[in-house]
Amino acid sequence: MPPGFSSSDFYYLMPELVITAGALLVLALDVLLPRAWERVLSWVTVAVILGAGLALVPSAGQNLTIARDLVAIDGFATFFKVLFLVAAALTVLMSPRYLTLENVHPGEYYFLVLCATLGMMFMAGGVDLITLFIGLETMAVSFYVLTGIIRPNKRSNEAAIKYFVLGAFSLGLLLYGMSILYGLTGSTHLRVIATSLVAGDGGLLLPFAVMLLVAGIGFKIAAVPFHMWAPDVYEGAPTPITAFLSVGSKAASFAMLLRIFVAGLPAFRADGLGTAWGQPFGWGAFFYVLAVVTMTVGNLAALTQGNIKRLLAYSSIAHAGYILIGIVAGSTRGVSAALVYLMIYAFMQLGAFAVVVMLRRKDIIGDELKDLTGLYATHPGAAIAMLVFMLSLGGIPPTAGFMGKFWVFGAAIDAGYVWLAVIGVLNSAVSLYYYIRIVVFMWISEEEEKSAAFGISPAVATVLAVTLAMTVLLGIYPRLLFDFAQASAASLGSVPSLGLR
Amino acid sequence: MTPITPYHYLVLSAALFMLGVIGVMTRRNIIIIFMSIELMLNAVNINLAAFSQQLHNAVGQVFAIFVVAVAAAEAAIGLGIILAFYRNKETLNIDEMNILRW
Amino acid sequence: MFESILFYTLAAFILGFGVLVVTARNTVHCVVFLVANFLCVAMIYVMLGAEFLAIIQVLVYAGGIVVLYLFVVMLVNLKRGPDAAPDRRRQSRVGFVLAAVMLAEISAILVYSAARPASAVAAAAATPLQTVGNTEVVGMLLYTDYLIPFEVASMLLLVAMIGAILLAKKEI
Numbered sequence: 165m166p167p168g169f170s171s172s173d174f175y176y177l178m179p180e181l182v183i184t185a186g187a188l189l190v191l192a193l194d195v196l197l198p199r200a201w202e203r204v205l206s207w208v209t210v211a212v213i214l215g216a217g218l219a220l221v222p223s224a225g226q227n228l229t230i231a232r233d234l235v236a237i238d239g240f241a242t243f244f245k246v247l248f249l250v251a252a253a254l255t256v257l258m259s260p261r262y263l264t265l266e267n268v269h270p271g272e273y274y275f276l277v278l279c280a281t282l283g284m285m286f287m288a289g290g291v292d293l294i295t296l297f298i299g300l301e302t303m304a305v306s307f308y309v310l311t312g313i314i315r316p317n318k319r320s321n322e323a324a325i326k327y328f329v330l331g332a333f334s335l336g337l338l339l340y341g342m343s344i345l346y347g348l349t350g351s352t353h354l355r356v357i358a359t360s361l362v363a364g365d366g367g368l369l370l371p372f373a374v375m376l377l378v379a380g381i382g383f384k385i386a387a388v389p390f391h392m393w394a395p396d397v398y399e400g401a402p403t404p405i406t407a408f409l410s411v412g413s414k415a416a417s418f419a420m421l422l423r424i425f426v427a428g429l430p431a432f433r434a435d436g437l438g439t440a441w442g443q444p445f446g447w448g449a450f451f452y453v454l455a456v457v458t459m460t461v462g463n464l465a466a467l468t469q470g471n472i473k474r475l476l477a478y479s480s481i482a483h484a485g486y487i488l489i490g491i492v493a494g495s496t497r498g499v500s501a502a503l504v505y506l507m508i509y510a511f512m513q514l515g516a517f518a519v520v521v522m523l524r525r526k527d528i529i530g531d532e533l534k535d536l537t538g539l540y541a542t543h544p545g546a547a548i549a550m551l552v553f554m555l556s557l558g559g560i561p562p563t564a565g566f567m568g569k570f571w572v573f574g575a576a577i578d579a580g581y582v583w584l585a586v587i588g589v590l591n592s593a594v595s596l597y598y599y600i601r602i603v604v605f606m607w608i609s610e611e612e613e614k615s616a617a618f619g620i621s622p623a624v625a626t627v628l629a630v631t632l633a634m635t636v637l638l639g640i641y642p643r644l645l646f647d648f649a650q651a652s653a654a655s656l657g658s659v660p661s662l663g664l665r
Numbered sequence: 666m667t668p669i670t671p672y673h674y675l676v677l678s679a680a681l682f683m684l685g686v687i688g689v690m691t692r693r694n695i696i697i698i699f700m701s702i703e704l705m706l707n708a709v710n711i712n713l714a715a716f717s718q719q720l721h722n723a724v725g726q727v728f729a730i731f732v733v734a735v736a737a738a739e740a741a742i743g744l745g746i747i748l749a750f751y752r753n754k755e756t757l758n759i760d761e762m763n764i765l766r767w
Numbered sequence: 768m769f770e771s772i773l774f775y776t777l778a779a780f781i782l783g784f785g786v787l788v789v790t791a792r793n794t795v796h797c798v799v800f801l802v803a804n805f806l807c808v809a810m811i812y813v814m815l816g817a818e819f820l821a822i823i824q825v826l827v828y829a830g831g832i833v834v835l836y837l838f839v840v841m842l843v844n845l846k847r848g849p850d851a852a853p854d855r856r857r858q859s860r861v862g863f864v865l866a867a868v869m870l871a872e873i874s875a876i877l878v879y880s881a882a883r884p885a886s887a888v889a890a891a892a893a894t895p896l897q898t899v900g901n902t903e904v905v906g907m908l909l910y911t912d913y914l915i916p917f918e919v920a921s922m923l924l925l926v927a928m929i930g931a932i933l934l935a936k937k938e939i
Contacts, residue, residue: 168911177915184922191929231915272933279926286919294728298916301735302923308742309930312749321750324934328743329698333689335739336705339732340682343709343725347675347716352724372872669774674815677778679872681785688789696840700788700801703832707808710824714815723904726817727913730905733820733827734920738927740832744839745934751843752937 173230176237178219179245180285186212187278194271202270206260206623209274213253213281220245227655233353234292239655243648244288244419247507248412252281254514254630255408257623258521262404265524266314273313277408280306284416291427293342293352296420297335300384303416304331307409311401323400330383330393338380344373345428354428361429363436371437377424378450384417385484387454388461395465398477403524403531406473407517410480411510418487418506425491426499427656433494451492455584459485459591466598472520473531475598476513479557482595483509489588490572493579500653501568501575504645508568508638512556515631519550522624539606546620547606549632554599556635559592564638571646674715682708693758699743706736773814780807794840798833805829819902 174181190209197204220242227238235241256277263270279302286299308331312324346352348370349360361370382390398406425433425447435444462482469475487509490502522543523530540547556565569592573585620628638645681704688701710729717725784804791797805828812821909917 166911166914169914187922232912234913234915272929275929276926279922282919282922286915292916294731294913294916295919298731298735298919298923301738302919302926305738305742305923305926305930308746309926309933312746312934315749315934316753318753321746321753324746325695325750328739328746329689329695329702332699332702332739332743333705335735336682336685336702336709339706339709340712343712343716343728346713346725346728347719350716350720350722350724352728667771669770673774673778674811677781677811680782683868683872684782684785684789692789694794696794696836696843697788697797700797700836703801703828704785704788704804707805707828710820711808711811714812714817714820717817718815723908726820726905727908729817729820730823730909731913731916731920733823734924737827737832738923740835741927741931742934744835745931747839748842748935 168232176223176226176228176230177235178222179216179249180282180289182212182216182219183278183282183285186215187275187282190278191271191275194269194275203260205270205274206256209256209278210253212278213249213256216281217246217249220249229291234295235286235289236291237289239648239652240419240422241285241289243503243507243652244415245285247415247510248281248284248288251408251412251415251510251514252277254518254627255404255412258407258514258518258627259404260623261621262402262521262524265526266317266402268313268402273310276306276310276313279303280310280408280412284412284419287416288419288423290420291354291423293345293354293424296423297339297342300338300416300420301335303413304335304384307331307405307413310405311397311409313405314402317400319400320402321400323397326393327397327401334380334383334390336380337376337383341373341376341380344369344376348373354423357428358430361431363431368438370432374429374432374437374447374450378447378454381417381421381424382454385414385421385487386481387484387488388458388481391458391462391481394481395474395477398480399471399473399531403473403517403521406477407514407521410476410517411513414480414484415506415510418484418491418502422491422499422502422656426494448492448494451488452581452584455485455488455492456587457485458482458488459588463591463594463598466595469598470533471531472523472533472536472602475533475602476516476520479595479598480513482591483513483557485591486569486572486588489576489581489584492584493575493581495575495579496650496653496656498572498575498579499656500646500649501571503649503652504571504642505568507645507649508556508564508635511631511634511638512553512563512565515549515628515635516553516557518624518627518631519546519553522546522620533602533605536602536605537608543620546628549628550606551603552632552635554603556639558596558599560596562636562639564635564642567639567642571642671715671719674711678708678711678715681705681711695747695758699740699747703736703740706732770814774811777807777810777814780804781811795837798836798840801836802829802833805833819905 186209189212190205193205193208223237223242229236256274259273263273283299283301283303283306286295287303290296290299308324308328311327312320314320345357349357351357379390386394398410401409429447432446433448434446437446439445459482462478462485466475466478466482469478487502487505490498490505520531523535528535552563556563559565559569573588576585576588685701685705685708688704689698692698692701710732713725713729717723781804784800784807787800788797788804791800805824809821809824812824
């Protein structure tokens with residue numbers, strides 16, 4: 165056993181260890197098993213993810229740091245790990261038929277999905293800049309490869325290059341910001357950074373570092389004006405990976421954002437970074453601006469899209485804006501609202517992408533809006549599921565999406581950001597237009613051969629059933645999730661409790 | 666001549682970082698864009714090493730070693746992506762990537 | 768005095784080679800300038816007492832990464848340079864904006880150096896000088912305190928290895 169480590173460290177690291185071992189197992193099985201057995205790999209991967217979920221059970225309700233104080237086992241980390249595992253499992257389930265159609269070799273694919281999940285788990289658990297950024301890189305590098313994994317496809321190649329260039333660039337910005345934080349405090353540990361930085365430290369250097377961190381993470385969460393990679397990458401990547409990217413990568417980046425800013429720089433939320441127009445400002449102001457711009461630009465750009473994946477990309481940019489509202493509110497309630505929103509968003513987004521994955525047939529790429537025509541006539545089940553996901557993404561009452569928005573806007577009003585909530589509500593009204601547009605396309609029935617029937621594999625049907633059930637269930641009975649998220653947000657530590665009214 | 670302080674190193678690192686950023690923004694050749702990103706990561710490492718010396722704390726050097734590892738991983742992946750792309754399209758000009766709107 | 772001369776010489780070389788990397792027309796020349804830049808940065812690390820980092824810099828960057836770049840530059844033998852028709856107007860505009868940002872940043876750092884030192888720096892200055900920078904100290908930190916990121920980095924490198932093979936190989 166390494167010095168300074170005890171068996172309890174490994175006990176709480178079990179989920180990560182299971183994922184790592186599982187990734188290596190998948191890689192080995194890929195070589196050992198005959199080609200005809202390839203289908204087994206997806207089930208092995210799902211089993212590994214379920215095993216990691218079981219290994220997560222001992223972490224529930226804990227609040228401690230392990231591995232020499234570098235990794236936190238708290239409600240916040242557990243919440244996000246559950247989200248990542250669910251997203252990874254659903255992604256794997258919707259993949260097999262798509263991979264066969266695109267002629268992608270499944271062994272490395274599932275290995276990379278598991279490695280991306282591993283990176284995300286360290287992004288949620290890390291309380292140290294080094295751990296966070298290594299986790300981020302493990303995730304990002306896996307995604308670069310996954311994006312470009314359909315090698316003969318030019319769209320996939322191009323998406324991989326764009327994602328890589330902007331991802332590596334944003335990493336440079338992020339690391340420069342981190343290096344300044346280290347220089348100002350002499351530590352990479354977020355708790356030490358939180359306690360040793362006082363307002364005025366380092367003159368203009370601290371605001372500069374915060375700007376770099378905001379820009380670096382802004383790229384990862386695809387917030388406007390750092391969003392330009394997202395539509396291209398979402399369109400060019402294999403559809404299941406687009407789903408995983410828009411849910412898993414985004415949630416992990418938000419987890420890192422919350423860790424760095426809420427746990428690492430709590431004193432600088434409202435002021436302490438300087439003054440502009442006579443008003444003191446902190447990092448909350450940066451996110452205020454980002455939230456407004458991200459929501460508005462995302463929704464307006466989505467209005468004119470003709471490609472479903474692109475449309476969902478812009479919609480996912482807009483959703484990042486709504487989540488930022490919770491972070492601007494900053495209170496425990498705001499953070500828990502952001503967590504609730506991320507979880508609900510994961511289910512509805514994955515469900516919507518599962519339908520898009522289904523549309524991929526032998527000769528039809530199936531990612532244009534017109535490919536949806538007549539879906540209701542041929543596959544009423546899938547069409548109704550898509551209808552629910554669209555209503556939920558638009559925030560219509562009985563669905564989970566409404567509860568998410570309600571909670572986020574409520575937290576903003578509670579914390580005194582009424583205008584932000586108003587802008588958010590106006591934006592969701594705008595967003596309804598393009599969500600309804602998708603629905604309209606599904607109900608148009610053209611008496612053509614166009615809506616040729618296609619089979620729904622049991623795995624994709626499972627994904628649809630799970631996401632649909634959760635979208636409806638969390639809309640009707642949201643308490644389950646709210647309590648979990650509230651406890652998780654409270655465990656983020658130094659969150660100022662000004663919103664617990 | 667004033668003695669060399671850590672701030673001298675910080676200014677050097679800032680200048681190198683901005684050179685890298687300018688390279689990423691202005692060059693159209695992907696390989697050169699990647700090299701500019703390497704310059705940015707080197708600037709980060711100079712920063713970390715300078716702070717490490719100033720603070721008498723070796724954590725900065727450990728951080729820098731992790732940055733080097735990440736740079737190596739990124740270089741391998743980036744060049745792999747370039748080869749896959751080049752095989753299909755025979756260009757490395759970022760302006761000619763136009764199937765997806767940039 | 769000697770330190771000053773060394774620093775300014777190295778800084779001039781680093782920035783000079785950096786400018787050449789960013790402006791050179793020929794990609795192979797760019798790679799060569801990049802190696803020279805990395806070697807000068809390694810010498811800066813030695814000046815900063817980070818000998819182990821300097822060795823790593825030479826081994827990994829100059830020995831590994833740059834060779835990889837050269838490999839790819841040779842493999843993708845372009846008939847026409849991608850920079851044959853650069854958009855002059857766009858370049859100068861972006862460059863101008865960035866130069867302004869850079870000036871702002873450098874002045875920020877100079878303001879910092881004049882401002883009161885951060886509390887952590889003051890605390891560090893009070894502690895007695897320990898022998899940092901040698902391989903032992905770095906190794907101890909890397910294999911005890913930072914063991915978990917170290918192990919994750921090994922997975923990262925495995926991902927990079929498999930990913931590079933997956934993307935670059937013609938047939939699997």
